[in-house]
Each structure stands twice: as structure tokens, then as C-alpha cells.
Amino acid sequence: xxNSTLLEPWDAGLGAQEPWPQPIHLYQxxxxxxxxxxxxxxxxxxxxxxxxxxxxxxxxxxxNAEFMSPSGRVPFIKCGAFVxxxxxxxxxxxxxxxxxxxxxxxxxxxxNLRAFLSLVNxxxxxxxxxxxxxxxxxxxxxxxxxxxxxxxxxxxxxLNWQKRNQVTKRLNxxxxxxxxxxxxxxxxxxxxxxLSERLEDKPYFFGNKPNExxxxxxxxxxxxxxxxxxxxxxxxxxxxxxxxxxxCRDIENSIFSPHAIGINSIMNS
Amino acid sequence: xxxxxxxxxxxxxxxxxxxxxxVDCLKxxxxxxxxxxxxxxxxxxxxxxxxxxxxxxxxxQNEVYTSVDQIFDLFQQHKFTPDIDITRLQSAEIDAFKTxxxxxxxxxxxxxxxxxxxxxxxxxxxxxxxxxxxxxxxxYPGKYEKQAKFMVEALHPTKExxxxxxxxxxxxxxxxTLLSTRLGESNYFFGSNPTTFDVLVFSHLAPILKVPxxxxxxxxxxxxxxxxxxxxxxxxxxxxxxxxxEYEKSKSEKEMKTKVQKDDFPNKRRNQILAGIFAGTxxxxxxxxxxxxxxxxxDHRQMEYMYADDAEEDDDE
Numbered sequence: 001x002x003n004s005t006l007l008e009p010w011d012a013g014l015g016a017q018e019p020w021p022q023p024i025h026l027y028q029x030x031x032x033x034x035x036x037x038x039x040x041x042x043x044x045x046x047x048x049x050x051x052x053x054x055x056x057x058x059x060x061x062x063x064n065a066e067f068m069s070p071s072g073r074v075p076f077i078k079c080g081a082f083v084x085x086x087x088x089x090x091x092x093x094x095x096x097x098x099x100x101x102x103x104x105x106x107x108x109x110x111x112n113l114r115a116f117l118s119l120v121n122x123x124x125x126x127x128x129x130x131x132x133x134x135x136x137x138x139x140x141x142x143x144x145x146x147x148x149x150x151x152x153x154x155x156x157x158x159l160n161w162q163k164r165n166q167v168t169k170r171l172n173x174x175x176x177x178x179x180x181x182x183x184x185x186x187x188x189x190x191x192x193x194x195l196s197e198r199l200e201d202k203p204y205f206f207g208n209k210p211n212e213x214x215x216x217x218x219x220x221x222x223x224x225x226x227x228x229x230x231x232x233x234x235x236x237x238x239x240x241x242x243x244x245x246x247x248c249r250d251i252e253n254s255i256f257s258p259h260a261i262g263i264n265s266i267m268n269s
Numbered sequence: 270x271x272x273x274x275x276x277x278x279x280x281x282x283x284x285x286x287x288x289x290x291x292v293d294c295l296k297x298x299x300x301x302x303x304x305x306x307x308x309x310x311x312x313x314x315x316x317x318x319x320x321x322x323x324x325x326x327x328x329x330q331n332e333v334y335t336s337v338d339q340i341f342d343l344f345q346q347h348k349f350t351p352d353i354d355i356t357r358l359q360s361a362e363i364d365a366f367k368t369x370x371x372x373x374x375x376x377x378x379x380x381x382x383x384x385x386x387x388x389x390x391x392x393x394x395x396x397x398x399x400x401x402x403x404x405x406x407x408x409y410p411g412k413y414e415k416q417a418k419f420m421v422e423a424l425h426p427t428k429e430x431x432x433x434x435x436x437x438x439x440x441x442x443x444x445x446t447l448l449s450t451r452l453g454e455s456n457y458f459f460g461s462n463p464t465t466f467d468v469l470v471f472s473h474l475a476p477i478l479k480v481p482x483x484x485x486x487x488x489x490x491x492x493x494x495x496x497x498x499x500x501x502x503x504x505x506x507x508x509x510x511x512x513x514x515e516y517e518k519s520k521s522e523k524e525m526k527t528k529v530q531k532d533d534f535p536n537k538r539r540n541q542i543l544a545g546i547f548a549g550t551x552x553x554x555x556x557x558x559x560x561x562x563x564x565x566x567x568d569h570r571q572m573e574y575m576y577a578d579d580a581e582e583d584d585d586e
Binding site: 070071072107108110111112114115116118119121122123166169170172173175178190191193194195197198200 | 321336357358360361362364365366368369371372373419420422423424426427428447448450451453
């Protein structure tokens with residue numbers, strides 16, 4: 001049924017027999033001065049997923065990670081001869097290598113898992129893009145400065161402008177053209193509601209083990225509540241869903257060393 | 270009920286057994302059918318008066334609604350909804366699958382219709398040019414084509430067009446396979462009655478399944494998932510019976526017509542025999558005139574000579 005020519009190289013099980021080409025290098029922008037909210041969420045999600053898989057990896061911060069990535073999006077991993085960008089592709093690449101955290105789920109749960117992944121990947125990611133690049137206040141005070149920080153003078157303005165154009169194009173196509181900031185917040189609210197409905201008071205979204213959805217949700221929720229923006233509406237929306245915050249804290253405690261990223265101090269403040 | 274009080278919906282017209290060919294129009298129609306809401310449907314085929322340049326447009330009490338979410342909200346406010354026995358978890362799932370369909374299947378349909386050159390030139394553009402009224406048929410097809418190309422560029426900024434096509438189709442195929450797994454053997458996604466989930470899946474799959482395109486990789490993939498085909502056809506038959514029957518009827522009529530047309534020579538056998546007789550006569554005639562065939566006449570002439578000889582002999586005597 002599947003047409004083999006329609007598969008991405010990392011789906012096709014190329015080199016599946018090869019032993020693990022350790023170590024994995026994870027390329028991402030500089031966390032402190034450069035990275036932006038949407039990228040940070042994805043980088044964190046990939047880190048969390050790799051940790052859940054018990055795979056060793058080294059983080060390689062590069063100022064030009066975006067331009068090194070085959071898809072133009074960060075993060076990407078280099079693993080032996082493979083360079084794999086984006087969360088979804090990294091997950092399917094690791095699956096093809098035999099590390100699959102959602103294997104034990106029923107087939108119905110697997111399908112639902114894919115749907116929720118796409119919910120987070122679209123609604124949360126695009127809303128973050130909107131706030132970072134489309135919302136003028138945030139763009140002027142935070143995004144411009146951080147994104148341009150690594151380039152010399154005339155280049156920083158040009159690249160900011162270019163990137164903003166690219167993101168605007170994407171958001172317009174996805175129907176954000178007529179949306180106001182409040183509509184976007186409404187979307188985020190709805191998405192969080194769906195997620196917390198799915199999570200209820202279980203420790204993980206599906207099954208009794210963390211899997212890719214937990215990693216992705218953790219990445220986004222954690223980034224949203226820890227990233228300072230011009231207004232903290234996005235953070236306060238997320239914070240009004242205690243189940244999601246609890247989930248986020250649990251994941252952080254279990255896979256990152258306690259207090260490593262400092263979520264507790266921020267949430268208590 | 271005055272015309273102001275009823276829901277007035279403007280949509281693209283249907284074809285190929287669909288009540289409308291466009292995904293969003295199908296969503297509204299199916300939602301209304303599933304929740305027993307009667308709409309005042311106008312197949313205007315003209316997006317000129319729509320504020321966004323797109324159909325569907327819903328007019329209700331002097332208000333204009335263009336986005337599907339807005340329209341669904343409006344219906345829900347008036348207590349028209351197919352999701353009566355839906356749990357909150359199920360409605361969360363509906364949200365999730367909605368984004369999945371929007372992410373995976375919608376770009377594929379756009380690509381299939383407006384970017385694939387063969388489909389565009391042979392089916393889609395002629396169809397739109399036919400249904401749109403005069404000055405608009407020069408404008409809108411080109412506009413939609415441009416929009417679709419723009420979409421491919423915006424969603425895959427770093428990819429070549431060929432790579433983008435591969436990734437769009439493979440995403441859609443995976444999504445269809447997932448839906449097929451999710452549906453299993455049941456009639457509808459949640460229980461025995463259709464819900465918003467079914468509205469969304471149906472409206473995305475029906476155009477893929479029904480519109481006959483020359484390049485139909487996605488349609489073939491969908492046809493391989495027999496439960497989804499059964500699901501889509503089931504909804505069409507049950508809820509949009511008129512369109513379905515009408516198309517089936519016109520299709521079979523057309524088939525009959527083409528059959529008749531194939532019989533271009535109605536008295537073929539008779540003509541063959543006549544032609545055979547004619548050719549035979551002509552050949553025989555030629556042979557006779559050239560003197561190749563002359564056997565019976567020779568006998569006759571000999572007889573005549575014999576008589577002539579006799580006569581001469583008689584004269585001599």
C-alpha cells in the first residue's frame with residue numbers, strides 16, 4: 001500500500017542494520033542570547049525525547065544552526081552519516097533504529113497519539129511563531145534583538161527582515177492573516193484544554209511510559225512558561241491548567257537533573 | 270420564516286456525485302445534515318460577493334460568516350450540533366484530528382488540484398471556468414492556482430518543488446492510513462451516529478475519492494483503504510442521496526450513450542454482405558469483360574458454329 005518512492009530517507013529504514021552510530025550530536029542555536037521561543041520549544045522537546053530513550057548526546061550550539069539544517073529549522077541531529085532535522089523526523093529516525101517508546105500502545109492509541117502530536121506541532125508552534133514574529137511589540141523588543149544578535153551590522157537587519165517574511169508567509173497560508181492576538185490566545189487555550197482533557201490525572205498522555213508526545217508537550221509548555229515575553233498572557237494561559245504544569249514538572253524532575261533548568265523557582269514566583 | 274431568519278449558505282456547486290466539490294462547503298453541508306438543520310443553500314459559484322474571496326459564505330440576520338469555525342459556533346449557539354453524546358475526551362480528540370487533517374490532507378488536495386499541471390489543465394481549470402460566470406472565469410482559477418503555489422512555497426521554503434510534492438503526498442498518505450486504522454470496522458468514528466469527527470473526515474476524503482483526476486496517486490491510496498471508501502460512500506448515499514443518485518443516473522446514461530456511439534455502424538453485417546456482393550460482381554464483371562471467364566459462352570458459340578457448319582453443308586447440298 002505504501003509507495004516506497006514517497007518515503008523520506010530516514011523512514012525507509014536505510015542502514016537499519018547498522019549498529020548505533022554513536023554519539024549523537026544535537027545542533028541548536030545559542031540558548032542564552034540567541035534562541036527564540038518556538039525554536040527553544042522544539043530543541044527542548046528533542047532533548048527530552050533523547051533522554052527518554054536513554055541515548056547519549058552532546059549539544060552543539062551553533063549561531064548558524066538554522067542554516068546548517070537541511071529543512072531550515074532547528075534543531076537537527078547528526079548521527080553517523082545521517083543529518084536529521086525536526087522533531088517528527090528525528091522520532092521516526094530513532095524508531096527506524098529500533099528505539100520506539102510508543103510501540104506497546106494499542107493501534108487506536110497510536111493513531112490518537114499522532115493526532116495529538118499534530119495538534120501540538122501546529123497550534124502551539126504556530127501560536128509561538130505568531131507571538132514571536134507577528135506581534136509587533138514582541139518582535140521589536142525581543143525577537144529583533146535576539147535573532148539579530150549573532151550577525152554583524154547590516155546583515156542583522158536583513159536577516160531579521162528575511163526571516164520575518166518567511167514566517168509571515170507561512171502564517172498567512174495557515175489562516176493567521178485575519179487573526180488577532182486574542183484569537184491566537186483563544187486557540188492556545190483550546191489546545192491546552194484538549195491536552196489536559198487527554199492527560200486527566202494520569203502521569204503520561206498515553207500508556208504508563210513517557211513517549212514522544214510527552215516530550216513534545218514538555219518542550220512547548222516548559223518554554224512557554226519560562227520564556228520572558230513582553231506580556232505574559234501566553235504563560236498565564238498555560239499556567240491555568242494545573243495538570244499540564246504538573247506533567248511538565250514531573251518530566252523535568254524525572255529526566256533532567258532536578259532544578260537543572262529552574263522551573264520550580266519560576267513557578268513559585 | 271423570512272429570508273433574514275433562515276441560514277443562507279452560498280457554496281460551490283457539486284459534481285461527480287458530491288453535493289459540493291470544495292472541502293469547506295462540504296463541511297458545512299455535512300454538519301447541517303448530521304444535526305438536522307435545514308439550510309437555504311444557493312449554489313452561487315461566485316465568490317465575488319464573499320468578503321474573503323472564498324466560498325462558503327453563510328448569511329444570517331444581516332451577519333456574514335466566512336470561516337468554518339465561526340459557522341460551526343453559530344450553529345452550536347442555535348443548538349444544532351451532531352455532538353450530543355460526546356465526552357470531553359472525545360471532543361479533545363476531534364480537535365486533534367482536525368489539526369492533523371488540516372496539516373496533512375488539505376495541502377495535498379490543494380496541490381493535487383491546483384499545482385499538478387495535468388490535473389489542473391485537464392479537469393480543474395475547465396471545471397471552474399465552466400461554472401464561474403463570465404468575467405470571473407478569467408480571474409478566479411488563476412488566483413486559486415497562485416494561492417496554491419504560494420502555499421507550497423510557504424510551507425516548504427527550503428525544498429525543491431519535486432521534494433515538496435513528495436513530502437506533501439507522503440504526509441497525506443500516512444494520514445489516510447492512520448484514519449483507516451482509527452475507523453476500523455465501525456460505521457462512524459464515535460459510536461453509531463455521525464459526529465463532527467465524521468464531518469471533518471468525510472469532507473476531506475470525499476473530493477479525493479470522487480473527483481476523477483488524471484493523476485490520482487492519492488485516490489488510489491484511498492481506494493486501498495476499503496473501510497474509508499465504504500464510510501465516504503455510505504454518508505453520500507445516506508445523507509446526500511439526491512446528488513449521489515443523480516450522478517449515478519447521469520453516469521449510467523452517459524455510459525449508454527457512449528455505448529451507442531461506439532456502435533457507429535448500425536447495419537454492419539448487412540453492409541459487409543452488400544460490399545462483398547458488390548466486390549464480387551465487380552471482379553466477375555471485369556474478368557468477364559477481359560475474357561478470362563468465358564466457358565459457358567464457348568459451348569454456346571461452338572453450338573452456333575456447329576449449326577452454322579450444318580447450314581453451310583446444307584447450302585452446299
